[in-house]
Amino acid sequence: MPSHFAHKLAADEFVITAEIAPPKGCDPAGLMRTAISLAPFVDAINITDNQGANMRMTPLVAAGMLVREGIEPIMQLTCRDRNRLALQSDLLGAAAMGVKNVLALTGDDIGCGDHRQGRAVFDLDSVLLLQTIGALNSGFDLNGAPLAGATDFLAGAAAAPEVEPFDATRPKLVKKAAAGARFFQTQAVFNPERLAYFHDAVQPLGVKVIAGILVLKSARMAEFINLNIPGLKVPLPVIERLATAADPAAEGVRIAIELALQCRSICSGIHVMAMGRYEVVPQLIAAIRS
């Protein structure tokens, strides 16, 4: 049976997702509290996978715990920390736990995280991971051996609408679609015109676009993101707006709402990256849904 999230995407209904990082530790209480508080407002919750190459609880278990709680996760899965055996066995495990949505990612460089001496794997890349999910969905492993039971994942991929040179990223977007991606969750959007251009460019591929909206807290945080988080680029005017605001945290929410409202008519959904400020998500989503 397809997921609620898959069903809404297929029915061309607007979707809203948010993301949570699993804990840096073995106590899932905080993760579950956050997930339960967000669940009434979103269609699915992304569970990040050692994001920024910082070691945390495996998204497989975190996503499985959400399912048990009746909350629909989108399990993020990167190629950085697992070879093709580990990726497949984690996917089978996720399916067994009732996880239905997977976001297939390459993974940030291990050198930007908290285990810089570690060995990055990259046995597969995101396109090949999508193909792998497709194979498991058809009841076979990557080498064509039959499985006892097929998985039923809805697979998605990442995309960067504002990256330059955009054209150099096009062939990979085509390949992601061909390999089975049914939705793109984008990097943070700051220029809705670029999102519209991106949307037009990928529309022939039949992949739904879910625009990433970043909730900023301060100019300093934006500068930190620009320096340390691959693929995220907060433009200067936004940083200036935060720097001159009387209440930068509230200004960050206002910026996110403005962007989300502009993106709403362009794409199939919004993905909220709250950067830990989960308490503002309901307000943001209420504004988007208004």
Place this chain on the structure above:
Amino acid sequence: MIVSTQKPLEQIVAALEGGSRVFIIGCAKCATVCKSGGEEEVFRMQDALTLAGKEITGTIVIDETCHMLRTARDLRSRREQVEEADFLLVLSCGAGIQSVAEAAEKKVVAGTDSKFLGNIRRFGQFEQRCSLCGDCRLNDSGGVCPVTVCAKGLLNGPCGGMEEGCCEVDRNNRCAWVTIYERLTGQERVRQLDAITPARDFALKRHPNSLKLEK
């Protein structure tokens, strides 16, 4: 060529702990070009170790230390100096160091770290372009190796960390996939990139590898 760099002197001296007589071996090929173990570096090492209180029983710069039979033969030609030594200090790539270890019963000390198979940009500048992956893909990627030049070794296009054509891992480097895209676009064969490149076959990269030519 194999690019190597010399280990810091204090590490070399520490590895020579427990013996005072040292025979130094350099290599006339790669280690000479990257100045980790040529004639000049062997000479300087001799001076430095003498200052550190070691006695140098002799030195030799072998033409291709990786050549096992030649290395064994050249060491035999210096049998006395080799026999006198407590340690054989080798300033060549890891392959050469192991030729020496196989040719002599003496304790061998590696004086270098082998870094990569390097192209020479100009004198003293080396760049990694090939990782000896065993399954060359340059025909599909406009002559730019994604396995090596992409920091993540991605086969199907740039990762999400590419910015303004630069690599996520080192912003001073151009993204390999942007270079590939531009080159194939210029050659009017960019459609090649629409086909998914299958996963690498790491069975081709198992080690220790060997090759024996048919006679």
